[in-house]
Amino acid sequence: MYRSRRMGYSTLLFLHVTSAFTMVTAAGLFLAIALAQRSERHSATALRLAPAAAVLWPIGSLLAIVFGVWLALHDSQYSLGDGWIIAAIVLWAIGGAIGGRLGAGYRRVTSAGAGADPSALALNLALIVTLLVILIDMIYKPGAS
Amino acid sequence: MTVLLIRPDSWNLPLLLHVGGAMALVASVMVAAVALLQGWRTSDPAAASLKRFGARTLLYAAIPSYFVMRIAAEWILSKEPKPVENLTWVGDGRLAADAGFVLLVIATIVANLAVRRDPESGLGKLAKVGASLSVVLIALYVFAVWAMTTKPS
Numbered sequence: 001m002y003r004s005r006r007m008g009y010s011t012l013l014f015l016h017v018t019s020a021f022t023m024v025t026a027a028g029l030f031l032a033i034a035l036a037q038r039s040e041r042h043s044a045t046a047l048r049l050a051p052a053a054a055v056l057w058p059i060g061s062l063l064a065i066v067f068g069v070w071l072a073l074h075d076s077q078y079s080l081g082d083g084w085i086i087a088a089i090v091l092w093a094i095g096g097a098i099g100g101r102l103g104a105g106y107r108r109v110t111s112a113g114a115g116a117d118p119s120a121l122a123l124n125l126a127l128i129v130t131l132l133v134i135l136i137d138m139i140y141k142p143g144a145s
Numbered sequence: 146m147t148v149l150l151i152r153p154d155s156w157n158l159p160l161l162l163h164v165g166g167a168m169a170l171v172a173s174v175m176v177a178a179v180a181l182l183q184g185w186r187t188s189d190p191a192a193a194s195l196k197r198f199g200a201r202t203l204l205y206a207a208i209p210s211y212f213v214m215r216i217a218a219e220w221i222l223s224k225e226p227k228p229v230e231n232l233t234w235v236g237d238g239r240l241a242a243d244a245g246f247v248l249l250v251i252a253t254i255v256a257n258l259a260v261r262r263d264p265e266s267g268l269g270k271l272a273k274v275g276a277s278l279s280v281v282l283i284a285l286y287v288f289a290v291w292a293m294t295t296k297p298s
Contacts, residue, residue, distance in 0.1 A: 010295040017294050018287065021171050028172030029179065036198060044191035045198045048183040049176070132165070139161045 012074055016067035022060030023095075027127050029053035030102045034120045037109075050106040057099045065092055083143040088134055095130040098123055159220035166214030171286050173206035174249070174279055181256065181276035184268050192267035200256035200275065207249060215242055234296040241289035245282055252278035 029049050036046035072078040072085055079085070102124065105117040117123075152160070177199040184195030218238065222229060229235050256275030263269060268276065 014291050014294040018290055021168055021286075021290060024168040025172045025175040028169075028176050032176045032180075032198070032202065042194050042198060044189075045180065045194045048187075048191060048195055049179055052179045135165055135168070136161060139164065140157050 009071070009075055012067055012071045016064060016071055019060050019063035019067055022056055023064055023099075024060075024131060026053050026057035026060055026099065027124075027131055029056065030099065030106070030127065031124045033106055034124045037120065046106075047110050050110045054103050054107060057103050061092070061096050061099060065089070068092075084137050084141045087142075088137050091130055091134045091137065095127060095134065098127045098130065102127065153224070156221060156224055159217045159224070162217035163214055163221060166210050166212075166217055167286075167289075169210035170207055170214050171283070173202050173210055174282050174286070177202040177207065177252075177256070178276065178279035178283060181268065181272060181279060185273060185276055188267055193265050196256070196268050196272050197260050197264065199279075200253070200260045200272070203249070203253040203256055203275070203279070208253060211242075211246060211249060215246070218242065232296075233298055234292045237292035237297070238289055241285050241292065245285050245289070248278050248282055248285070252282065 030053050033046040033049050033053065036042035036049070068088070069080065072080050072082075102120065105120060109117075180195045180199035180202065184192040184199065187195075222235070252275045255271045255278075259269050259272035259275065262271070
């Protein structure tokens with residue numbers, strides 16, 4: 001029983017962490033697009049990276065929250081009411097909103113040839129800070145007993 | 146029975162740097178792979194820009210991230226109360242990190258050499274090797290995440 005419980009926890013943790021890596025990878029692509037759009041020389045590069053980011057962001061963020069909540073429900077040491085888990089869910093929602101707006105903006109540029117969003121770099125920085133705070137929250141688990 | 150999930154507080158900073166470095170490493174290799182693969186698929190003038198972008202991402206983002214991840218990994222291991230050198234998951238992690246570093250250095254060198262030799266054209270053979278190695282690296286990193294999270298013994 002111990003072994004199967006341990007296996008279940010490990011598998012969920014692997015899926016949760018892999019999803020989080022996918023989210024961060026999409027954020028890296030968002031940032032690369034924003035940086036490439038700053039120069040005329042690389043603007044074509046930006047358009048080529050957008051489809052991958054548009055696929056990875058929703059998949060990574062959705063699976064990260066699904067497996068994260070599953071992990072919290074699976075293990076008796078965790079509860080969805082723990083402060084650090086509530087904080088992570090709130091931060092995930094903020095990050096999701098920022099990433100969704102960035103993805104939609106890049107899609108517009110790719111499909112309609114619209115100009116680059118001038119707030120894209122600021123949104124990217126906000127997304128990176130949000131993801132960094134989530135990571136700190138996940139590792140330090142403030143308030144966990 | 147529950148598993149002890151709370152680690153000593155002194156482990157948090159090296160773990161943060163290790164995981165953060167690993168995330169930055171995977172993200173930058175993925176950005177480079179997407180740029181190089183997209184450059185491979187096209188013959189228009191964007192291919193040269195994508196090649197340059199992918200090569201520079203490997204050099205200026207992936208390599209520094211690797212060092213943050215790897216140094217922090219040794220920092221955490223030094224805090225283990227008992228020797229862990231013989232544990233399977235530690236060996237797997239070291240194998241993925243060290244073999245991955247060799248592949249990362251080769252990918253970075255060939256991609257940047259391709260940019261230097263022919264900055265205005267498409268990928269060419271060297272940059273295609275860099276693109277292929279980037280994809281292999283991503284598969285290797287998924288294995289490393291599996292080994293670090295499931296800790297097979």
